[in-house]
Structure formats: structure tokens, C-alpha cells
Amino acid sequence: MNHLLYFTRKLHAYGGKVLYINLVGMMLVGILDGAGILLLAPLLSVIGIVDIPLASIPGLQLLSTLQDLPKERALLIILALFILLVAAQGIIGRNLSLREIRIHTGFVNQIRLEIYKALLQANWGFFMKKRKTDLINSLTGELARVTNGAFLFLQLIASVAFTIIQIGLALLLSVKMTLFVLCCGLAVAFLSRRFIKQSRVIGSVTTELAQNYLSGITDHFNGMKDIKSNLLESSRYRWLLDWSDKIAHERYENSKVRSNSQLLYKLFSAIMIAAFVFGSVLLFENQGGYLLLIMVIFSRLWPRFTGIQANMEQIASSLPAFKALMELQEDCNAAKELMDVDELGGEHIMPLKLEQQLECRQVYFRYDQRQHTFTLEAINLRIEANSMTAIVGQSGAGKSTLVDLMMGLIKPELGQVLVDGKGLTDAALLSIRRSISYVPQEPFLFHGTIRDNLLMIDPQASEAQMWEAMEFSSAAEFVHKLPQGLNTLIGDRGIRLSGGERQRLVLARAILRKPSILILDEATSALDSLNEARIQEAIERLKGRMTVIVIAHRLTTIRNADQVIVLDNGKIVQAGHFMMLAEDKKGLFSSLLGNQLQVAL
Structure with missing residues (x-):
């Protein structure tokens, strides 16, 4: 009552x-x-x-x-x-x-x-x-x-x-x-x-x-x-x-x-x-x-x-x-994190441009504080601005959880996430998200036209800007071939497009936002080699223009990364350049790479 x-x-x-x-x-x-x-x-x-x-x-x-x-x-x-x-x-x-x-x-x-x-x-x-x-x-x-x-x-x-x-x-x-x-x-x-x-x-x-x-x-x-x-x-x-x-x-x-x-x-x-x-x-x-x-x-x-x-x-x-x-x-x-209805759209929030580095200092996190083990433990890493960082590890190692922490979706139980040396506080939370574009493993598109799906990220974007974003993501090629171009209806969750086309379109939408940080969460894991190569080419074109963080499933796609972070059971066990880690035969990365090459053969 x-x-x-x-x-x-x-x-x-x-x-x-x-x-x-x-x-x-x-x-x-x-x-x-x-x-x-x-x-x-x-x-x-x-x-x-x-x-x-x-x-x-x-x-x-x-x-x-x-x-x-x-x-x-x-x-x-x-x-x-x-x-x-x-x-x-x-x-x-x-x-x-x-x-x-x-x-x-x-x-x-x-x-x-x-x-x-x-x-x-x-x-x-x-x-x-x-x-x-x-x-x-x-x-x-x-x-x-x-x-x-x-x-x-x-x-x-x-x-x-x-x-x-x-x-x-x-x-x-x-x-x-x-x-x-x-x-x-x-x-x-x-x-x-x-x-x-x-x-x-x-x-x-x-x-x-x-x-x-x-x-x-x-x-x-x-x-x-x-x-x-x-x-x-x-x-x-x-x-x-x-x-x-x-x-x-x-x-x-x-x-x-x-x-x-x-x-x-x-x-x-x-x-x-x-x-x-x-x-x-x-x-x-x-x-x-x-x-x-x-x-x-x-x-x-x-x-x-x-x-x-x-x-x-x-x-x-x-x-x-x-x-x-x-x-x-x-x-x-x-569980409120947005205090004002005007914050829902985010249009008035100024993006926090990453000038120097994104950093984790002695970060601990667990989903259930009643458990004794941590999902992430003693995480220390630095990602330089406009660099490309790959995060790899076996399933359940904590890769997506680490990315969620850096996006501010979840908060560390101990330690800090810092942007240009400043802690990721509640006040800066929305600004950092305003500067991030996130591409998930399973691309999600709304029922509507290609134009609708692009404009949802930036309602003021011009047609020229949309085509520019699609050029970067290698999506322009297939969109030009569609009978109605940008006005093509793609169906529920983009079902009328192939998996590679959906992924490239989602990447175009992410680029259209002009983010300071682009996060790709195993964005190529479900693609064939041809579409994977196209996505990889798109990522290469973005190097130096923005900070790119890639959760990688196929390790051969991250050869040109500036650094590779290797996670195992919630801990960073290796960090360095691709070739350096590949040559360390005792390390986990070499083992993972060898297993994938054997499967490919």
C-alpha cells in the first residue's frame, strides 16, 4: 500500500x-x-x-x-x-x-x-x-x-x-x-x-x-x-x-x-x-x-x-x-552517475582531448567484493597519446574489464585511472566519454537507413563528413554500390548487410565522432580474412590521428602496434613491442602467437 x-x-x-x-x-x-x-x-x-x-x-x-x-x-x-x-x-x-x-x-x-x-x-x-x-x-x-x-x-x-x-x-x-x-x-x-x-x-x-x-x-x-x-x-x-x-x-x-x-x-x-x-x-x-x-x-x-x-x-x-x-x-x-537531464545528450559537454597519456596506477577491481580474488590486480600501464596499443590475453583474462575501467564505465576498487596525469573523477567522467568512440565485437546497428545510423552519433554531420568517415573505415566502397546509397534501409540490427559491412559501418560511425580515443573490442574476430584486412587498413590510416586501443583476438593483426599489453588472470604479465614479445619464447605472448599460427596452418 x-x-x-x-x-x-x-x-x-x-x-x-x-x-x-x-x-x-x-x-x-x-x-x-x-x-x-x-x-x-x-x-x-x-x-x-x-x-x-x-x-x-x-x-x-x-x-x-x-x-x-x-x-x-x-x-x-x-x-x-x-x-x-x-x-x-x-x-x-x-x-x-x-x-x-x-x-x-x-x-x-x-x-x-x-x-x-x-x-x-x-x-x-x-x-x-x-x-x-x-x-x-x-x-x-x-x-x-x-x-x-x-x-x-x-x-x-x-x-x-x-x-x-x-x-x-x-x-x-x-x-x-x-x-x-x-x-x-x-x-x-x-x-x-x-x-x-x-x-x-x-x-x-x-x-x-x-x-x-x-x-x-x-x-x-x-x-x-x-x-x-x-x-x-x-x-x-x-x-x-x-x-x-x-x-x-x-x-x-x-x-x-x-x-x-x-x-x-x-x-x-x-x-x-x-x-x-x-x-x-x-x-x-x-x-x-x-x-x-x-x-x-x-x-x-x-x-x-x-x-x-x-x-x-x-x-x-x-x-x-x-x-x-x-x-x-x-x-x-x-546507481546514478548523470545528475542532470541535460547531460543525457552530451552535446554541451566539451570532450577531454588526450594530450599526453592515459594511465592506470596500481588498479584493482572485482565485480563482487565478497569474492577474494580480483578480476584485475595491480594494473600499471601507460598509453601515449596518438599511439596504438593492443591488449591481448586468453578468454577471461580481464581485457574488456580493463577497457571498461579506462572508459569510466566502472570504477577501480583501489588505484587510479589518470588522463594526462589527472585522476578520472566524476567531474571528468563525461568529458572523457565524450572524447571516446567504442566499437564492440558484435556491431550494433539500428533499424533504419545508413544515414540514420551515422547521424545518431552526430546529428549535425554533413554528407561530405559522412563519406569521409566511410572512406577511412573502407565502408564507402560498398555503400556506393547500394541502389539507394546512404538512404538504404539496412533492417533490424543491420541484417541486410554482411558481417564485414556492418563492422565497417560501425567503425565509420565511430570515426565520424572525431574521437580523441578509439577503442576496438575484438572488432575483427568474427570477420573473414578479406574483411579483416580492410578493417586493418582502416585502422592503419587512423594511426597518429588519434589514440587507438585494440583488444586483439588475432595476434597477427597487431604487428604495427606501438605496444602490446599481455594479460593473464587479471594481471599484466608482459608489455612491449610485438617483435620483442614474439621473440621471448618463455613468455605467454609467444605461446599464444604460436598456437594461432599452428591453427592457421
Whole structure:
């Protein structure tokens, strides 16, 4: 419930005066609705169906003069007043509904933007601990449930406002009868508490099932090639079949709770009506004229009680979603590294140009501080500006972790990362990232045109600058051959391009940024020899123009590196020029190089 109160306060902060104006408007609609019902009394009296003394109903004494008019004229006046009240109620209700939609949509968009902003502001360590599909589910499925919960909460406020008005009108007509109805409503609320609790439990199951579904389906499509090549279709189908059984059971239980609550309301309503009529005849026998009017009020008041109860059950089922989004926001805030929304784009941040060297001094790092061993231990290295440095080592040696430290994505537990002799502080973190371009092992391109993918790194880049970057990356050759050139649609993740073409295009995008430091994370490991040679030629053209750091898988591609850093089990075991390390037959580098040459032969 604390999570609902949290979002309620946020709704109050967002809606402000407009929210309360809407609430007052709802009460006005309730008054007009009740006034329309009260006009039924003189209407029934005038046409002679029942005999109701209007003087006993506050505010309606003035209508007693209608009894002196001809029946047809009095009936026309009453019907005209009734139509005017209904029209006024309808117009006000329409405007309130439209404003409610605007408040609701705006509030949901605000929550969505707040959460997405918090995600963007979180550091890399936060994303390393989270499952990607859970974050996607939070911004889609869970947000939709919070959307529904927020809308239901607004409806609940409206229902309460209408109910208060209806109760007030009923009290004017008969205190005893109204109190009888209220006591029955409270009894139903007490009996249905367990339904609210059950709805909340089912809501938690819904959250878990939604996360599992999105995670499983995403893994299936990402691994479709493995599924097809290894004949895993049957096992994947069984997984979805098992999930379908679970979601069917969850939906059934959810419907069962709601059906049971509705059955309770109907049975209790029938019993109450019977007791109500019986009590009215025996206890309130002198108020026979009011009995019909009270029944009309009851027919409108009781659905309000049941509506409020149904809203509360649905809100209870949404509470786990409120909790999930609140906890996500708290986790993001705890891992925040960007303090201002203006920092998200980075356009106003001046890049920190590397003038002398990038340095690590006695750096230690581990992902889990409960572990005794370090991922990186006693790292000391210096990378000169505008030089080319290769980082090599066996799988799991800590190469990518070292690069993440130099980019400031993670922070050392001990030691320092220095840029031109100055520590990589939080203040300098964004500036160093602004000066870095990173090319991953798996090139990522967005669904769109080649132009779109280049402009995302620099929206102000001219076409000439784009072609220049593609010339450097050896991408211009194949782009010129495409029928639509820069406007060619490349598909999801660039699927319409070959692996080498994707890698060269990603490299062009990195170069277009004009970085001070270019980091290539095993960018040629998955390429054939021809494409690898083209990427290598592109890298050679960049030497001396920027600082190039290469995580190398194929050691023969780094012959021209100014220095080679060899990692083993998180420690630097060798450092020097390629040929010097190759000639050291006792060193790890020579062993790795020899193994690769043997495989090649």
C-alpha cells in the first residue's frame, strides 16, 4: 500500500489544482444527478402515481406550486427542468472525462519519462546486474499495469465523490433507510477483504510470468539460428507450452476471485433488498411514498459500493507493478552517475582531448567484493597519446574489464585511472566519454537507413563528413554500390548487410565522432580474412590521428602496434613491442602467437 501512496503523492504533485477542480466537478455532477432523481418525486406526484408531500423534502417546497397548474403544463415544466439538468450534467461530465484522460495520460507519460531518465542516468554496473528483458518488461507490461492502476484510482476518487453525494441525498429522504443501506455496504466491504488480498497475490504472479515470458521469447529470437541448427524447436515449444499452462492457471484464478466477489455482491444484494422491503413495510409503513424513491436511490447507490469494491480489487492486483517500478527507480537512483537531464545528450559537454597519456596506477577491481580474488590486480600501464596499443590475453583474462575501467564505465576498487596525469573523477567522467568512440565485437546497428545510423552519433554531420568517415573505415566502397546509397534501409540490427559491412559501418560511425580515443573490442574476430584486412587498413590510416586501443583476438593483426599489453588472470604479465614479445619464447605472448599460427596452418 505504501507504493500506491507514493504514486498517489506523485499524482497529486502532477495534477495539482486541476485534479481537485476535477474532483469538485465530479461532486457537482453527482449533485445534478441527484437533483434529477429528486425531480422524479414531484413528477410522480403531479401525474398521480404516488402522493408525496414536497414540503418534507428540503429545497423542493417551491415546486409545490406546480400542483396548482394544469397537469400537462406542470408535467412539461418538470420534464424541461429534468432535461436541462441531465444536459448540464452530461456536458460537465464530458469535459471532466476529457480532462481526466489528459491528467491520466500526462501522469503516465511523466512516470515513463522519469523511469527511462533514471535508467539513462544509471551507471554501467547497474545494467550488469539487471536482466535486460526485466527492464523492458518494466517499461512495457509493468508500466501498462501502473497505467491501469492510476486510471482506476482516478475512477475510485470519482466513485467515492458520487457515492458521498448519493448518500447525502438518501439521508435527506430517510435517515433510517439510508443507514440500513450503509451498514449493509460496510458488511460487504468487510467480507470482501480477502478478495483484495487474493488479487494482490495474483498480481505478483502476473509480474513474474510476464518477466519470464518476455525473457524467454527474447532469448528464442536472439538464438533462433542455434535453435534451427541444433533442432531445439521441440524443447522451445515445450517451454512455451509450460508457460501457457501457468498463465492460463493465473488468469483462471484471477477470474475466479472476481467471479466469487461478484457472486457475493449479488447474493448479499438480493438478501439486502428483501430485508430492506420487509423492514420498510413493517418499520416504515407511514413512508410508503418514499419507498419507491428510496429504491431508486438504492439502485444507484448500491452499484457505487460494488464499483468501489471492484476498483479496489483491481488496484490491489496492480500493486506489485507499482512496487516493481518504485524499486526500479530506487535502484537507478542508487546507481546514478548523470545528475542532470541535460547531460543525457552530451552535446554541451566539451570532450577531454588526450594530450599526453592515459594511465592506470596500481588498479584493482572485482565485480563482487565478497569474492577474494580480483578480476584485475595491480594494473600499471601507460598509453601515449596518438599511439596504438593492443591488449591481448586468453578468454577471461580481464581485457574488456580493463577497457571498461579506462572508459569510466566502472570504477577501480583501489588505484587510479589518470588522463594526462589527472585522476578520472566524476567531474571528468563525461568529458572523457565524450572524447571516446567504442566499437564492440558484435556491431550494433539500428533499424533504419545508413544515414540514420551515422547521424545518431552526430546529428549535425554533413554528407561530405559522412563519406569521409566511410572512406577511412573502407565502408564507402560498398555503400556506393547500394541502389539507394546512404538512404538504404539496412533492417533490424543491420541484417541486410554482411558481417564485414556492418563492422565497417560501425567503425565509420565511430570515426565520424572525431574521437580523441578509439577503442576496438575484438572488432575483427568474427570477420573473414578479406574483411579483416580492410578493417586493418582502416585502422592503419587512423594511426597518429588519434589514440587507438585494440583488444586483439588475432595476434597477427597487431604487428604495427606501438605496444602490446599481455594479460593473464587479471594481471599484466608482459608489455612491449610485438617483435620483442614474439621473440621471448618463455613468455605467454609467444605461446599464444604460436598456437594461432599452428591453427592457421
